[in-house]
Amino acid sequence: xxxxxxxxxxxxxxxxxxxxxxxxxxxxxxxxxxxxxxxxxxxxxxxxxxxxxxxxxxxxxxxxxxxxxxxxxxxxxxxxxxxxxxxxxxxxxxxxxxxxxxxxxxxxxxxxxxxxxxxxxxxxxxxxxxxxxxxxxxxxxxxxxxxxxxxxxxxxxxxxxxxxxxxxxxxxxxxxxxxxxxxxxxxxxxxxxxxxxxxxxxxxxxxxxxxxxxxxxxxxxxxxxxxxxxxxxxxxxxxxxxxxxxxxxxxxxxxxxxxxxxxxxxxxxxxxxxxxxxxxxxxxxxxxxxxxxxxxxxxxxxxxxxxxxxxxxxxxxxxxxxxxxxxxxxxxxxxxxxxxxxxxxxxxxxxxxxxxxxxxxxxxxxxxxxxxxxxxxxxxxxxxxxxxxxxxxxxxxxxxxxxxxxxxxxxxxxxxxxxxxxxxxxxxxxxxxxxxxxxxxxxxxxxxxxxxxxxxxxxxxxxxxxxxxxxxxxxxxxxxxxxxxx
Amino acid sequence: xxxxxxxxxxxxxxxxxxxxxxxxxxxxxxxxxxxxxxxxxxxxxxxxxxxxxxxxxxxxxxxxxxxxxxxxxxxxxxxxxxxxxxxxxxxxxxxxxxxxxxxxxxxxxxxxxxxxxxxxxxxxxxxxxxxxxxxxxxxxxxxxxxxxxxxxxxxxxxxxxxxxxxxxxxxxxxxxxxxxxxxxxxxxxxxxxxxxxxxxxxxxxxxxxxxxxxxxxxxxxxxxxxxxxxxxxxxxxxxxxxxxxxxxxxxxxxxxxxxxxxxxxxxxxxxxxxxxxxxxxxxxxxxxxxxxxxxxxxxxxxxxxxxxxxxxxxxxxxxxxxxxxxxxxxxxxxxxxxxxxxxxxxxxxxxxxxxxxxxxxxxxxxxxxxxxxxxxxxxxxxxxxxxxxxxxxxxxxxxxxxxxxxxxxxxxxxxxxxxxxxxxxxxxxxxxxxxxxxxxxxxxxxxxxxxxxxxxxxxxxxxxxxxxxxxxxxxxxxxxxxxxxxxxxxxxx
Numbered sequence: 001x002x003x004x005x006x007x008x009x010x011x012x013x014x015x016x017x018x019x020x021x022x023x024x025x026x027x028x029x030x031x032x033x034x035x036x037x038x039x040x041x042x043x044x045x046x047x048x049x050x051x052x053x054x055x056x057x058x059x060x061x062x063x064x065x066x067x068x069x070x071x072x073x074x075x076x077x078x079x080x081x082x083x084x085x086x087x088x089x090x091x092x093x094x095x096x097x098x099x100x101x102x103x104x105x106x107x108x109x110x111x112x113x114x115x116x117x118x119x120x121x122x123x124x125x126x127x128x129x130x131x132x133x134x135x136x137x138x139x140x141x142x143x144x145x146x147x148x149x150x151x152x153x154x155x156x157x158x159x160x161x162x163x164x165x166x167x168x169x170x171x172x173x174x175x176x177x178x179x180x181x182x183x184x185x186x187x188x189x190x191x192x193x194x195x196x197x198x199x200x201x202x203x204x205x206x207x208x209x210x211x212x213x214x215x216x217x218x219x220x221x222x223x224x225x226x227x228x229x230x231x232x233x234x235x236x237x238x239x240x241x242x243x244x245x246x247x248x249x250x251x252x253x254x255x256x257x258x259x260x261x262x263x264x265x266x267x268x269x270x271x272x273x274x275x276x277x278x279x280x281x282x283x284x285x286x287x288x289x290x291x292x293x294x295x296x297x298x299x300x301x302x303x304x305x306x307x308x309x310x311x312x313x314x315x316x317x318x319x320x321x322x323x324x325x326x327x328x329x330x331x332x333x334x335x336x337x338x339x340x341x342x343x344x345x346x347x348x349x350x351x352x353x354x355x356x357x358x359x360x361x362x363x364x365x366x367x368x369x370x371x372x373x374x375x376x377x378x379x380x381x382x383x384x385x386x387x388x389x390x391x392x393x394x395x396x397x398x399x400x401x402x403x404x405x406x407x408x409x410x411x412x413x414x415x416x417x418x419x420x421x422x423x424x425x426x427x428x429x430x431x432x433x434x435x436x437x438x439x440x441x442x443x444x445x446x447x448x449x450x451x452x453x454x455x456x457x458x459x460x461x462x463x464x465x466x467x468x469x470x471x472x473x474x475x476x477x478x479x480x481x482x483x484x485x486x
Numbered sequence: 487x488x489x490x491x492x493x494x495x496x497x498x499x500x501x502x503x504x505x506x507x508x509x510x511x512x513x514x515x516x517x518x519x520x521x522x523x524x525x526x527x528x529x530x531x532x533x534x535x536x537x538x539x540x541x542x543x544x545x546x547x548x549x550x551x552x553x554x555x556x557x558x559x560x561x562x563x564x565x566x567x568x569x570x571x572x573x574x575x576x577x578x579x580x581x582x583x584x585x586x587x588x589x590x591x592x593x594x595x596x597x598x599x600x601x602x603x604x605x606x607x608x609x610x611x612x613x614x615x616x617x618x619x620x621x622x623x624x625x626x627x628x629x630x631x632x633x634x635x636x637x638x639x640x641x642x643x644x645x646x647x648x649x650x651x652x653x654x655x656x657x658x659x660x661x662x663x664x665x666x667x668x669x670x671x672x673x674x675x676x677x678x679x680x681x682x683x684x685x686x687x688x689x690x691x692x693x694x695x696x697x698x699x700x701x702x703x704x705x706x707x708x709x710x711x712x713x714x715x716x717x718x719x720x721x722x723x724x725x726x727x728x729x730x731x732x733x734x735x736x737x738x739x740x741x742x743x744x745x746x747x748x749x750x751x752x753x754x755x756x757x758x759x760x761x762x763x764x765x766x767x768x769x770x771x772x773x774x775x776x777x778x779x780x781x782x783x784x785x786x787x788x789x790x791x792x793x794x795x796x797x798x799x800x801x802x803x804x805x806x807x808x809x810x811x812x813x814x815x816x817x818x819x820x821x822x823x824x825x826x827x828x829x830x831x832x833x834x835x836x837x838x839x840x841x842x843x844x845x846x847x848x849x850x851x852x853x854x855x856x857x858x859x860x861x862x863x864x865x866x867x868x869x870x871x872x873x874x875x876x877x878x879x880x881x882x883x884x885x886x887x888x889x890x891x892x893x894x895x896x897x898x899x900x901x902x903x904x905x906x907x908x909x910x911x912x913x914x915x916x917x918x919x920x921x922x923x924x925x926x927x928x929x930x931x932x933x934x935x936x937x938x939x940x941x942x943x944x945x946x947x948x949x950x951x952x953x954x955x956x957x958x959x960x961x962x963x964x965x966x967x968x969x970x971x972x973x974x975x976x977x978x979x
Contacts, residue, residue, distance in 0.1 A: 233553060235555050318594075319587065324646070
């Protein structure tokens with residue numbers, strides 16, 4: 001019954017709850033798909049044996065009231081998992097096995113789910129194509145030799161190829177939404193502070209946020225419900241009551257105001273994306289929403305601001321990978337300084353090094369005011385743009401990315417063109433607000449394209465509702481040939 | 487050596503050079519370990535002396551994905567200390583990352599406070615022989631301690647102990663208001679005393695709970711502009727600090743007088759050679775790339791919390807000193823000594839509660855302090871408790887024993903901690919205060935020394951002492967000297 005793996009999370013959860021299928025059977029189906037895959041390279045670590053064991057244990061004493069009863073889930077290899085290798089896609093942590101569990105994965109396991117494997121990602125989540133991973137690039141199941149996006153590329157690829165029923169990623173500048181858009185899946189970046197960062201390998205602390213990646217908006221609501229919650233171990237966690245996103249999910253969006261920011265109509269944007277956006281407006285209008293033209297004047301500064309703030313924090317966050325305590329240590333070098341230099345030269349890849357260099361530079365004395373401090377001021381202006389607009393609208397509709405999935409190697413040596421991929425997603429991280437990408441159509445190559453909905457802080461429910469309404473009308477169908485099984 | 491130190495000329499510490507007198511300008515950065523059961527951003531214990539790497543959490547060792555959470559008790563301790571330094575408490579402060587690589591710094595950065603410290607300007611009053619002096623406090627901020635690198639276990643490897651990693655420190659920065667090694671001594675002692683009164687730092691320099699960096703420059707007397715300063719790192723005793731200052735000031739004067747300039751740099755004090763030497767120049771100074779720690783929210787202090795802490799502040803040394811002078815008729819010197827340590831002042835107050843003030847202060851500052859010095863123990867470790875000290879003083883006041891006998895009794899007390907009453911009784915040391923008994927002895931002495939009595943009566947007054955001596959000898963030292971005097975005067979008329 002391989003069809004099982006094509007079903008949505010909500011569907012299989014219901015099947016388990018109705019005792020029509022067992023967790024073991026479900027888990028076996030996914031393991032079979034994982035084993036058949038020869039090309040995608042979406043898994044860094046497979047946990048087939050332990051997953052089957054947990055499935056059997058679940059079936060012996062099924063707890064059916066949980067949100068994710070007996071559901072195997074593979075997660076981005078940025079989440080620390082107790083006793084299971086956590087690499088962050090880096091040689092630096094190639095053999096690192098944490099003895100602790102991240103709050104987010106722990107929340108999933110508490111809701112009845114268990115670990116199916118660890119998914120490939122860009123090294124330390126730095127990348128937009130999953131080509132910076134020490135464990136090799138990941139392919140997008142939509143076509144051979146196309147990138148799945150990044151940094152949660154392994155997550156998006158595995159989800160689209162039905163190797164996991166749902167997954168989680170992290171989004172610092174678009175790392176959930178862009179791969180979701182490239183693979184025809186749903187990805188949500190929650191409000192900063194809604195999901196705990198404790199136990200997630202840090203990239204840029206003020207921007208990092210974990211979120212669900214799913215096959216449907218309904219699944220997304222269910223996953224967010226399981227993940228979100230206050231965590232006293234994370235000082236930036238928001239202390240608020242848990243919400244029942246899945247129970248309260250509704251496609252009734254009549255009267256809601258949707259803003260269309262003119263600044264997101266960028267030069268040289270493919271016509272198909274313009275068309276997609278227009279279609280999105282039309283659909284929401286049909287659902288009873290009001291479309292309003294808005295302006296977010298500081299949008300053009302978002303990308304340069306992001307590429308100052310994120311590397312600055314990263315340069316400091318990654319200082320701990322020095323070969324002293326855990327992880328990779330070079331055996332070359334005659335003193336402490338040489339050991340540091342060799343360990344970090346050999347242990348980090350080019351993109352990580354590039355960002356550490358940029359980050360170190362912008363924080364240096366004499367440059368701090370011109371770069372980091374100014375970027376923080378602009379960041380405030382960008383947030384203020386959204387604050388102003390949200391006095392008038394309930395949500396904002398934009399394309400998720402300025403293009404569809406590109407070929408592997410196409411942008412690898414052109415960081416600027418690579419960074420431009422995040423142009424629509426980055427402002428949201430800088431403002432700390434939630435946004436969701438849903439599949440909304442395809443381009444001439446039949447590659448998926450996504451639309452992004454941006455919401456007010458902690459307004460995930462409304463965002464999910466709008467996405468839910470749009471999803472119904474768009475009725476996107478994934479058409480994949482299983483070329484990766486040969 | 488060109489210069490010559492003119493110690494305390496007109497109360498001033500000046501260095502006499504060939505081209506005039508030089509003044510020494512000193513500012514201190516004191517690192518005081520906060521008294522707290524757990525660390526600044528983790529739940530690990532802070533107990534001193536544990537086995538290496540047994541008090542280390544995942545946060546302290548900077549494992550991937552670990553996040554700091556502020557220990558509110560440490561924040562309260564910093565506020566308390568700030569209030570004790572008469573300082574402004576900042577309602578808004580920020581934790582920053584100070585980035586540098588070192589093997590005992592697991593995160594690759596120290597969480598500290600840079601632009602917005604928790605405590606702003608304050609001051610400390612120093613009690614100097616020539617009077618009091620006000621020293622400004624620039625700021626106090628909270629920061630994490632690093633771990634410890636141990637280089638001498640193995641010839642080829644360095645070992646790292648992270649027990650100290652993440653322990654809360656208060657960095658207290660003074661204004662450049664200090665002018666001599668003696669003032670530095672007084673400043674550290676006063677600061678230490680205030681923090682010990684508050685219970686915010688135990689001030690133990692041997693265990694490293696109190697360390698200081700010394701900023702020092704020199705300028706010609708009369709100059710207004712400050713000279714270029716050098717920073718002497720981590721000098722771990724007051725004595726070494728004073729030696730380092732004396733050496734460094736001299737070095738700077740010699741440089742300037744020979745037409746050279748002082749380089750702004752960080753120097754180390756070599757305790758064996760008694761000299762400072764360059765550690766790193768300004769050019770080699772670390773660029774710490776400070777920026778606000780994105781893992782922590784800014785610290786917003788509630789007015790009510792500060793008010794509450796203020797209301798519950800204990801009596802501080804300066805207030806106690808005033809009260810002692812007023813209530814116990816002590817002079818400034820005595821009051822300073824007795825309030826210098828909270829334990830001493832508590833001891834004194836317990837003793838005078840039941841015994842004579844004048845005797846109490848003399849005995850505590852005399853024999854008791856001598857015994858503490860001799861044994862190198864603190865007052866709280868002394869076998870002579872306040873209770874038995876008061877008993878001893880009362881035996882003197884009530885005439886049971888003489889002052890001289892009391893010294894004998896004290897010698898036993900300081901070893902055994904026995905009650906003086908028991909010692910006096912078992913050794914039969916009570917004074918003879920029965921006038922009849924004393925009269926008998928005196929009559930006997932006078933009868934045996936009729937010639938001396940004649941000489942006395944014919945004007946040789948000095949013989950009075952001889953008679954007293956003989957009486958004391960006859961009574962084996964137990965005769966009440968006051969009574970002996972009275973009876974003798976009467977009999978020799």
